[in-house]
Amino acid sequence: MNSSKIAFLSVMSNSLLVVLKIVVGVFTGSVAVISEGIHSSLDLAASLIAFVSVRISKKPADKIHRYGHGKVENISGTIETLLIFVAGIWIIYECIHKLMNPEPIKLPFLGILVMLFGAVINFIVSKIVHKTAKETKSMAMKSNALHLLTDVYTSLGVAISLFLVNLTGWYVLDPIIGIVLAIYIIVEAYKLMKESFPPLLDASLSEDEERVILHIINSHKQGFIEYHNFRTRRSGPSEWIDFHLVVPSYYNIHKAHDLCDRIEQDILRKFPDSEVLIHPEPESERKETSHVEDYT
Incomplete structure:
Protein backbone atom coordinates (compact mmCIF):
# COMPACT_ATOMS: atom_id res chain seq x y z
CA MET A 1 0.00 0.00 0.00
CA ASN A 2 1.53 3.35 -1.03
CA SER A 3 1.85 6.46 1.13
CA SER A 4 -1.13 8.23 -0.51
CA LYS A 5 -3.44 5.33 0.35
CA ILE A 6 -2.11 5.21 3.92
CA ALA A 7 -2.70 8.97 4.29
CA PHE A 8 -6.25 8.51 3.00
CA LEU A 9 -6.81 5.70 5.55
CA SER A 10 -5.88 8.18 8.28
CA VAL A 11 -8.37 10.71 6.87
CA MET A 12 -11.21 8.18 6.96
CA SER A 13 -10.49 6.91 10.48
CA ASN A 14 -10.23 10.45 11.87
CA SER A 15 -13.48 11.50 10.19
CA LEU A 16 -15.32 8.69 11.96
CA LEU A 17 -13.77 9.48 15.36
CA VAL A 18 -14.44 13.23 15.14
CA VAL A 19 -18.17 12.63 14.68
CA LEU A 20 -18.35 10.03 17.46
CA LYS A 21 -16.40 12.02 20.04
CA ILE A 22 -18.10 15.37 19.53
CA VAL A 23 -21.60 13.85 19.52
CA VAL A 24 -20.92 11.78 22.65
CA GLY A 25 -19.10 14.70 24.32
CA VAL A 26 -22.04 17.04 23.85
CA PHE A 27 -24.49 14.36 24.98
CA THR A 28 -22.58 13.42 28.15
CA GLY A 29 -21.46 16.96 28.99
CA SER A 30 -17.81 15.89 29.40
CA VAL A 31 -15.35 18.64 28.50
CA ALA A 32 -12.62 16.02 28.25
CA VAL A 33 -14.55 14.09 25.60
CA ILE A 34 -15.40 17.28 23.70
CA SER A 35 -11.73 18.28 23.89
CA GLU A 36 -10.84 14.91 22.46
CA GLY A 37 -13.31 15.56 19.66
CA ILE A 38 -11.58 18.86 18.91
CA HIS A 39 -8.21 17.13 19.12
CA SER A 40 -9.40 14.53 16.62
CA SER A 41 -10.75 17.25 14.31
CA LEU A 42 -7.23 18.72 14.25
CA ASP A 43 -5.93 15.21 13.58
CA LEU A 44 -8.34 15.11 10.65
CA ALA A 45 -7.04 18.44 9.37
CA ALA A 46 -3.49 17.14 9.77
CA SER A 47 -4.36 13.94 7.91
CA LEU A 48 -5.83 15.97 5.05
CA ILE A 49 -2.70 18.13 4.92
CA ALA A 50 -0.51 15.02 4.94
CA PHE A 51 -2.61 13.41 2.20
CA VAL A 52 -2.28 16.44 -0.06
CA SER A 53 1.39 17.15 0.71
CA VAL A 54 2.48 13.56 0.09
CA ARG A 55 0.90 13.67 -3.35
CA ILE A 56 2.46 17.06 -4.16
CA SER A 57 5.93 16.14 -2.85
CA LYS A 58 6.10 13.20 -5.25
CA LYS A 59 5.81 15.45 -8.28
CA PRO A 60 9.03 15.62 -10.29
CA ALA A 61 11.03 18.81 -10.66
CA ASP A 62 9.66 21.29 -13.19
CA LYS A 63 10.64 24.63 -14.73
CA ILE A 64 9.54 26.58 -11.66
CA HIS A 65 10.58 24.09 -8.96
CA ARG A 66 13.99 22.95 -10.18
CA TYR A 67 14.73 21.15 -6.93
CA GLY A 68 11.45 19.28 -6.80
CA HIS A 69 8.58 19.63 -4.32
CA GLY A 70 10.00 17.79 -1.29
CA LYS A 71 9.79 20.76 1.09
CA VAL A 72 6.01 20.67 0.85
CA GLU A 73 6.24 17.88 3.42
CA ASN A 74 8.27 20.00 5.81
CA ILE A 75 5.75 22.82 5.43
CA SER A 76 2.99 20.30 6.11
CA GLY A 77 4.77 18.97 9.18
CA THR A 78 5.22 22.49 10.54
CA ILE A 79 1.55 23.36 9.98
CA GLU A 80 0.46 20.13 11.65
CA THR A 81 2.66 20.93 14.64
CA LEU A 82 1.12 24.40 14.96
CA LEU A 83 -2.30 22.75 14.92
CA ILE A 84 -1.25 20.53 17.83
CA PHE A 85 -0.18 23.66 19.76
CA VAL A 86 -3.56 25.24 19.08
CA ALA A 87 -5.34 22.08 20.23
CA GLY A 88 -3.36 21.97 23.47
CA ILE A 89 -4.00 25.63 24.31
CA TRP A 90 -7.71 25.35 23.49
CA ILE A 91 -8.10 22.24 25.66
CA ILE A 92 -6.40 23.99 28.60
CA TYR A 93 -8.71 26.99 28.21
CA GLU A 94 -11.84 24.83 28.19
CA CYS A 95 -10.63 22.70 31.09
CA ILE A 96 -9.94 25.75 33.27
CA HIS A 97 -13.47 26.99 32.54
CA LYS A 98 -14.89 23.57 33.48
CA LEU A 99 -12.68 23.43 36.58
CA MET A 100 -14.21 26.68 37.81
CA ASN A 101 -17.73 25.53 36.90
CA PRO A 102 -17.83 21.72 37.41
CA GLU A 103 -20.91 19.94 36.07
CA PRO A 104 -22.11 16.33 36.39
CA ILE A 105 -21.45 13.96 33.50
CA LYS A 106 -24.31 11.96 32.00
CA LEU A 107 -23.75 8.31 31.02
CA PRO A 108 -19.97 8.35 31.57
CA PHE A 109 -19.65 4.75 30.37
CA LEU A 110 -20.80 5.84 26.92
CA GLY A 111 -17.88 8.27 26.85
CA ILE A 112 -15.52 5.55 28.12
CA LEU A 113 -16.61 3.20 25.36
CA VAL A 114 -16.06 5.79 22.62
CA MET A 115 -12.64 6.73 24.03
CA LEU A 116 -11.48 3.11 24.13
CA PHE A 117 -12.79 2.51 20.61
CA GLY A 118 -10.95 5.61 19.36
CA ALA A 119 -7.74 4.56 21.13
CA VAL A 120 -7.75 1.13 19.47
CA ILE A 121 -8.49 2.52 15.99
CA ASN A 122 -5.84 5.24 16.23
CA PHE A 123 -3.24 2.85 17.65
CA ILE A 124 -3.63 0.51 14.67
CA VAL A 125 -3.65 3.32 12.10
CA SER A 126 -0.71 5.15 13.76
CA LYS A 127 1.45 2.01 13.56
CA ILE A 128 0.64 1.64 9.85
CA VAL A 129 1.32 5.34 9.17
CA HIS A 130 4.57 5.30 11.19
CA LYS A 131 5.85 2.25 9.31
CA THR A 132 5.13 3.97 5.99
CA ALA A 133 6.78 7.18 7.24
CA LYS A 134 9.99 5.29 8.06
CA GLU A 135 10.00 3.53 4.69
CA THR A 136 9.42 6.73 2.70
CA LYS A 137 11.18 9.17 5.11
CA SER A 138 8.09 11.34 4.86
CA MET A 139 7.94 14.19 7.41
CA ALA A 140 4.24 14.73 6.72
CA MET A 141 3.48 11.06 7.43
CA LYS A 142 5.68 11.11 10.54
CA SER A 143 3.82 14.16 11.84
CA ASN A 144 0.52 12.45 11.13
CA ALA A 145 1.64 9.31 12.98
CA LEU A 146 2.48 11.47 16.02
CA HIS A 147 -0.95 13.09 15.86
CA LEU A 148 -2.60 9.68 15.92
CA LEU A 149 -0.40 8.33 18.70
CA THR A 150 -1.02 11.33 20.95
CA ASP A 151 -4.73 10.76 20.34
CA VAL A 152 -4.31 7.20 21.64
CA TYR A 153 -2.78 8.43 24.93
CA THR A 154 -5.26 11.26 25.38
CA SER A 155 -8.22 8.98 24.64
CA LEU A 156 -7.01 6.49 27.24
CA GLY A 157 -6.49 9.33 29.70
CA VAL A 158 -10.02 10.61 29.17
CA ALA A 159 -11.43 7.09 29.56
CA ILE A 160 -9.63 6.74 32.89
CA SER A 161 -10.83 10.15 34.05
CA LEU A 162 -14.44 9.31 33.21
CA PHE A 163 -14.13 6.03 35.10
CA LEU A 164 -12.72 7.81 38.17
CA VAL A 165 -15.41 10.50 37.99
CA ASN A 166 -18.08 7.82 37.92
CA LEU A 167 -16.39 5.97 40.78
CA THR A 168 -15.76 8.95 43.09
CA GLY A 169 -18.20 11.63 41.95
CA TRP A 170 -15.30 14.11 41.76
CA TYR A 171 -16.24 16.02 38.62
CA VAL A 172 -13.13 18.19 38.80
CA LEU A 173 -11.08 15.15 37.73
CA ASP A 174 -12.47 15.55 34.21
CA PRO A 175 -10.88 18.98 33.51
CA ILE A 176 -7.74 18.24 35.57
CA ILE A 177 -6.85 15.20 33.47
CA GLY A 178 -7.73 17.23 30.38
CA ILE A 179 -5.11 19.85 31.35
CA VAL A 180 -2.45 17.18 31.96
CA LEU A 181 -3.11 15.66 28.54
CA ALA A 182 -3.02 19.09 26.88
CA ILE A 183 0.43 19.77 28.36
CA TYR A 184 1.61 16.39 27.04
CA ILE A 185 0.31 17.30 23.57
CA ILE A 186 2.15 20.64 23.59
CA VAL A 187 5.45 19.03 24.66
CA GLU A 188 5.20 16.45 21.85
CA ALA A 189 4.39 19.22 19.36
CA TYR A 190 7.52 21.10 20.41
CA LYS A 191 9.67 18.01 19.74
CA LEU A 192 8.15 17.58 16.31
CA MET A 193 8.61 21.28 15.46
CA LYS A 194 12.35 20.92 16.11
CA GLU A 195 12.44 18.24 13.42
CA SER A 196 10.05 19.60 10.80
CA PHE A 197 10.97 23.31 10.74
CA PRO A 198 14.83 23.41 10.36
CA PRO A 199 14.81 21.88 6.83
CA LEU A 200 12.82 24.92 5.67
CA LEU A 201 15.93 26.95 6.49
CA ASP A 202 18.19 24.41 4.73
CA ALA A 203 19.66 23.12 7.98
CA SER A 204 22.33 20.43 7.62
CA LEU A 205 21.64 16.75 8.08
CA SER A 206 22.24 15.31 11.54
Whole structure:
Protein backbone atom coordinates (compact mmCIF):
# COMPACT_ATOMS: atom_id res chain seq x y z
CA MET A 1 0.00 0.00 0.00
CA ASN A 2 1.53 3.35 -1.03
CA SER A 3 1.85 6.46 1.13
CA SER A 4 -1.13 8.23 -0.51
CA LYS A 5 -3.44 5.33 0.35
CA ILE A 6 -2.11 5.21 3.92
CA ALA A 7 -2.70 8.97 4.29
CA PHE A 8 -6.25 8.51 3.00
CA LEU A 9 -6.81 5.70 5.55
CA SER A 10 -5.88 8.18 8.28
CA VAL A 11 -8.37 10.71 6.87
CA MET A 12 -11.21 8.18 6.96
CA SER A 13 -10.49 6.91 10.48
CA ASN A 14 -10.23 10.45 11.87
CA SER A 15 -13.48 11.50 10.19
CA LEU A 16 -15.32 8.69 11.96
CA LEU A 17 -13.77 9.48 15.36
CA VAL A 18 -14.44 13.23 15.14
CA VAL A 19 -18.17 12.63 14.68
CA LEU A 20 -18.35 10.03 17.46
CA LYS A 21 -16.40 12.02 20.04
CA ILE A 22 -18.10 15.37 19.53
CA VAL A 23 -21.60 13.85 19.52
CA VAL A 24 -20.92 11.78 22.65
CA GLY A 25 -19.10 14.70 24.32
CA VAL A 26 -22.04 17.04 23.85
CA PHE A 27 -24.49 14.36 24.98
CA THR A 28 -22.58 13.42 28.15
CA GLY A 29 -21.46 16.96 28.99
CA SER A 30 -17.81 15.89 29.40
CA VAL A 31 -15.35 18.64 28.50
CA ALA A 32 -12.62 16.02 28.25
CA VAL A 33 -14.55 14.09 25.60
CA ILE A 34 -15.40 17.28 23.70
CA SER A 35 -11.73 18.28 23.89
CA GLU A 36 -10.84 14.91 22.46
CA GLY A 37 -13.31 15.56 19.66
CA ILE A 38 -11.58 18.86 18.91
CA HIS A 39 -8.21 17.13 19.12
CA SER A 40 -9.40 14.53 16.62
CA SER A 41 -10.75 17.25 14.31
CA LEU A 42 -7.23 18.72 14.25
CA ASP A 43 -5.93 15.21 13.58
CA LEU A 44 -8.34 15.11 10.65
CA ALA A 45 -7.04 18.44 9.37
CA ALA A 46 -3.49 17.14 9.77
CA SER A 47 -4.36 13.94 7.91
CA LEU A 48 -5.83 15.97 5.05
CA ILE A 49 -2.70 18.13 4.92
CA ALA A 50 -0.51 15.02 4.94
CA PHE A 51 -2.61 13.41 2.20
CA VAL A 52 -2.28 16.44 -0.06
CA SER A 53 1.39 17.15 0.71
CA VAL A 54 2.48 13.56 0.09
CA ARG A 55 0.90 13.67 -3.35
CA ILE A 56 2.46 17.06 -4.16
CA SER A 57 5.93 16.14 -2.85
CA LYS A 58 6.10 13.20 -5.25
CA LYS A 59 5.81 15.45 -8.28
CA PRO A 60 9.03 15.62 -10.29
CA ALA A 61 11.03 18.81 -10.66
CA ASP A 62 9.66 21.29 -13.19
CA LYS A 63 10.64 24.63 -14.73
CA ILE A 64 9.54 26.58 -11.66
CA HIS A 65 10.58 24.09 -8.96
CA ARG A 66 13.99 22.95 -10.18
CA TYR A 67 14.73 21.15 -6.93
CA GLY A 68 11.45 19.28 -6.80
CA HIS A 69 8.58 19.63 -4.32
CA GLY A 70 10.00 17.79 -1.29
CA LYS A 71 9.79 20.76 1.09
CA VAL A 72 6.01 20.67 0.85
CA GLU A 73 6.24 17.88 3.42
CA ASN A 74 8.27 20.00 5.81
CA ILE A 75 5.75 22.82 5.43
CA SER A 76 2.99 20.30 6.11
CA GLY A 77 4.77 18.97 9.18
CA THR A 78 5.22 22.49 10.54
CA ILE A 79 1.55 23.36 9.98
CA GLU A 80 0.46 20.13 11.65
CA THR A 81 2.66 20.93 14.64
CA LEU A 82 1.12 24.40 14.96
CA LEU A 83 -2.30 22.75 14.92
CA ILE A 84 -1.25 20.53 17.83
CA PHE A 85 -0.18 23.66 19.76
CA VAL A 86 -3.56 25.24 19.08
CA ALA A 87 -5.34 22.08 20.23
CA GLY A 88 -3.36 21.97 23.47
CA ILE A 89 -4.00 25.63 24.31
CA TRP A 90 -7.71 25.35 23.49
CA ILE A 91 -8.10 22.24 25.66
CA ILE A 92 -6.40 23.99 28.60
CA TYR A 93 -8.71 26.99 28.21
CA GLU A 94 -11.84 24.83 28.19
CA CYS A 95 -10.63 22.70 31.09
CA ILE A 96 -9.94 25.75 33.27
CA HIS A 97 -13.47 26.99 32.54
CA LYS A 98 -14.89 23.57 33.48
CA LEU A 99 -12.68 23.43 36.58
CA MET A 100 -14.21 26.68 37.81
CA ASN A 101 -17.73 25.53 36.90
CA PRO A 102 -17.83 21.72 37.41
CA GLU A 103 -20.91 19.94 36.07
CA PRO A 104 -22.11 16.33 36.39
CA ILE A 105 -21.45 13.96 33.50
CA LYS A 106 -24.31 11.96 32.00
CA LEU A 107 -23.75 8.31 31.02
CA PRO A 108 -19.97 8.35 31.57
CA PHE A 109 -19.65 4.75 30.37
CA LEU A 110 -20.80 5.84 26.92
CA GLY A 111 -17.88 8.27 26.85
CA ILE A 112 -15.52 5.55 28.12
CA LEU A 113 -16.61 3.20 25.36
CA VAL A 114 -16.06 5.79 22.62
CA MET A 115 -12.64 6.73 24.03
CA LEU A 116 -11.48 3.11 24.13
CA PHE A 117 -12.79 2.51 20.61
CA GLY A 118 -10.95 5.61 19.36
CA ALA A 119 -7.74 4.56 21.13
CA VAL A 120 -7.75 1.13 19.47
CA ILE A 121 -8.49 2.52 15.99
CA ASN A 122 -5.84 5.24 16.23
CA PHE A 123 -3.24 2.85 17.65
CA ILE A 124 -3.63 0.51 14.67
CA VAL A 125 -3.65 3.32 12.10
CA SER A 126 -0.71 5.15 13.76
CA LYS A 127 1.45 2.01 13.56
CA ILE A 128 0.64 1.64 9.85
CA VAL A 129 1.32 5.34 9.17
CA HIS A 130 4.57 5.30 11.19
CA LYS A 131 5.85 2.25 9.31
CA THR A 132 5.13 3.97 5.99
CA ALA A 133 6.78 7.18 7.24
CA LYS A 134 9.99 5.29 8.06
CA GLU A 135 10.00 3.53 4.69
CA THR A 136 9.42 6.73 2.70
CA LYS A 137 11.18 9.17 5.11
CA SER A 138 8.09 11.34 4.86
CA MET A 139 7.94 14.19 7.41
CA ALA A 140 4.24 14.73 6.72
CA MET A 141 3.48 11.06 7.43
CA LYS A 142 5.68 11.11 10.54
CA SER A 143 3.82 14.16 11.84
CA ASN A 144 0.52 12.45 11.13
CA ALA A 145 1.64 9.31 12.98
CA LEU A 146 2.48 11.47 16.02
CA HIS A 147 -0.95 13.09 15.86
CA LEU A 148 -2.60 9.68 15.92
CA LEU A 149 -0.40 8.33 18.70
CA THR A 150 -1.02 11.33 20.95
CA ASP A 151 -4.73 10.76 20.34
CA VAL A 152 -4.31 7.20 21.64
CA TYR A 153 -2.78 8.43 24.93
CA THR A 154 -5.26 11.26 25.38
CA SER A 155 -8.22 8.98 24.64
CA LEU A 156 -7.01 6.49 27.24
CA GLY A 157 -6.49 9.33 29.70
CA VAL A 158 -10.02 10.61 29.17
CA ALA A 159 -11.43 7.09 29.56
CA ILE A 160 -9.63 6.74 32.89
CA SER A 161 -10.83 10.15 34.05
CA LEU A 162 -14.44 9.31 33.21
CA PHE A 163 -14.13 6.03 35.10
CA LEU A 164 -12.72 7.81 38.17
CA VAL A 165 -15.41 10.50 37.99
CA ASN A 166 -18.08 7.82 37.92
CA LEU A 167 -16.39 5.97 40.78
CA THR A 168 -15.76 8.95 43.09
CA GLY A 169 -18.20 11.63 41.95
CA TRP A 170 -15.30 14.11 41.76
CA TYR A 171 -16.24 16.02 38.62
CA VAL A 172 -13.13 18.19 38.80
CA LEU A 173 -11.08 15.15 37.73
CA ASP A 174 -12.47 15.55 34.21
CA PRO A 175 -10.88 18.98 33.51
CA ILE A 176 -7.74 18.24 35.57
CA ILE A 177 -6.85 15.20 33.47
CA GLY A 178 -7.73 17.23 30.38
CA ILE A 179 -5.11 19.85 31.35
CA VAL A 180 -2.45 17.18 31.96
CA LEU A 181 -3.11 15.66 28.54
CA ALA A 182 -3.02 19.09 26.88
CA ILE A 183 0.43 19.77 28.36
CA TYR A 184 1.61 16.39 27.04
CA ILE A 185 0.31 17.30 23.57
CA ILE A 186 2.15 20.64 23.59
CA VAL A 187 5.45 19.03 24.66
CA GLU A 188 5.20 16.45 21.85
CA ALA A 189 4.39 19.22 19.36
CA TYR A 190 7.52 21.10 20.41
CA LYS A 191 9.67 18.01 19.74
CA LEU A 192 8.15 17.58 16.31
CA MET A 193 8.61 21.28 15.46
CA LYS A 194 12.35 20.92 16.11
CA GLU A 195 12.44 18.24 13.42
CA SER A 196 10.05 19.60 10.80
CA PHE A 197 10.97 23.31 10.74
CA PRO A 198 14.83 23.41 10.36
CA PRO A 199 14.81 21.88 6.83
CA LEU A 200 12.82 24.92 5.67
CA LEU A 201 15.93 26.95 6.49
CA ASP A 202 18.19 24.41 4.73
CA ALA A 203 19.66 23.12 7.98
CA SER A 204 22.33 20.43 7.62
CA LEU A 205 21.64 16.75 8.08
CA SER A 206 22.24 15.31 11.54
CA GLU A 207 25.80 14.82 12.78
CA ASP A 208 25.39 11.04 12.55
CA GLU A 209 24.21 11.25 8.94
CA GLU A 210 27.04 13.57 7.95
CA ARG A 211 29.53 11.32 9.72
CA VAL A 212 28.38 8.39 7.56
CA ILE A 213 28.73 10.46 4.38
CA LEU A 214 32.20 11.70 5.32
CA HIS A 215 33.29 8.14 6.09
CA ILE A 216 32.16 7.07 2.61
CA ILE A 217 34.08 9.94 0.99
CA ASN A 218 37.22 9.16 2.98
CA SER A 219 37.03 5.50 1.96
CA HIS A 220 38.07 6.74 -1.52
CA LYS A 221 40.88 9.01 -0.28
CA GLN A 222 43.50 7.10 -2.26
CA GLY A 223 41.95 8.63 -5.39
CA PHE A 224 41.84 12.32 -4.41
CA ILE A 225 43.88 14.94 -2.59
CA GLU A 226 41.17 16.54 -0.44
CA TYR A 227 37.62 17.87 -0.47
CA HIS A 228 35.97 21.09 0.71
CA ASN A 229 32.73 23.11 0.58
CA PHE A 230 30.93 20.07 2.01
CA ARG A 231 27.22 20.87 2.40
CA THR A 232 24.08 18.89 3.17
CA ARG A 233 20.41 19.67 3.58
CA ARG A 234 17.08 17.89 3.61
CA SER A 235 14.05 18.46 1.43
CA GLY A 236 11.08 16.31 2.40
CA PRO A 237 12.16 12.67 2.11
CA SER A 238 15.34 13.49 0.16
CA GLU A 239 18.86 14.45 1.22
CA TRP A 240 20.92 16.90 -0.84
CA ILE A 241 24.69 16.47 -0.64
CA ASP A 242 27.35 18.45 -2.49
CA PHE A 243 31.07 19.13 -2.16
CA HIS A 244 34.20 19.95 -4.17
CA LEU A 245 36.68 17.16 -4.74
CA VAL A 246 40.34 18.02 -5.44
CA VAL A 247 42.01 15.46 -7.72
CA PRO A 248 45.60 15.22 -9.04
CA SER A 249 46.25 17.59 -11.94
CA TYR A 250 47.23 14.69 -14.22
CA TYR A 251 43.71 13.16 -14.02
CA ASN A 252 41.80 13.44 -17.28
CA ILE A 253 38.08 14.22 -17.29
CA HIS A 254 37.13 10.55 -17.61
CA LYS A 255 39.17 9.44 -14.60
CA ALA A 256 37.89 12.27 -12.44
CA HIS A 257 34.32 11.55 -13.50
CA ASP A 258 34.73 7.83 -12.76
CA LEU A 259 35.98 8.63 -9.22
CA CYS A 260 33.02 10.95 -8.60
CA ASP A 261 30.63 8.27 -9.88
CA ARG A 262 32.03 5.66 -7.50
CA ILE A 263 31.73 7.98 -4.50
CA GLU A 264 28.21 8.95 -5.53
CA GLN A 265 27.10 5.33 -5.89
CA ASP A 266 28.45 4.46 -2.44
CA ILE A 267 26.55 7.38 -0.93
CA LEU A 268 23.37 6.35 -2.73
CA ARG A 269 23.61 2.87 -1.23
CA LYS A 270 23.28 4.42 2.22
CA PHE A 271 20.98 7.27 1.19
CA PRO A 272 18.97 5.97 -1.79
CA ASP A 273 16.74 9.06 -2.00
CA SER A 274 19.62 11.53 -1.97
CA GLU A 275 20.78 13.93 -4.65
CA VAL A 276 24.58 14.03 -4.81
CA LEU A 277 26.56 16.72 -6.63
CA ILE A 278 30.37 16.45 -6.73
CA HIS A 279 32.43 19.21 -8.33
CA PRO A 280 35.92 17.91 -9.26
CA GLU A 281 38.82 20.39 -9.20
CA PRO A 282 42.40 19.87 -10.45
CA GLU A 283 45.12 20.25 -7.85
CA SER A 284 46.58 23.33 -9.55
CA GLU A 285 43.22 25.15 -9.30
CA ARG A 286 42.89 24.25 -5.64
CA LYS A 287 46.27 25.79 -4.84
CA GLU A 288 44.99 29.14 -6.10
CA THR A 289 41.96 29.05 -3.80
CA SER A 290 42.37 31.42 -0.87
CA HIS A 291 39.68 30.04 1.44
CA VAL A 292 40.13 26.43 2.54
CA GLU A 293 37.56 24.23 4.24
CA ASP A 294 39.17 20.83 4.71
CA TYR A 295 36.94 18.09 6.14
CA THR A 296 39.50 15.28 5.82
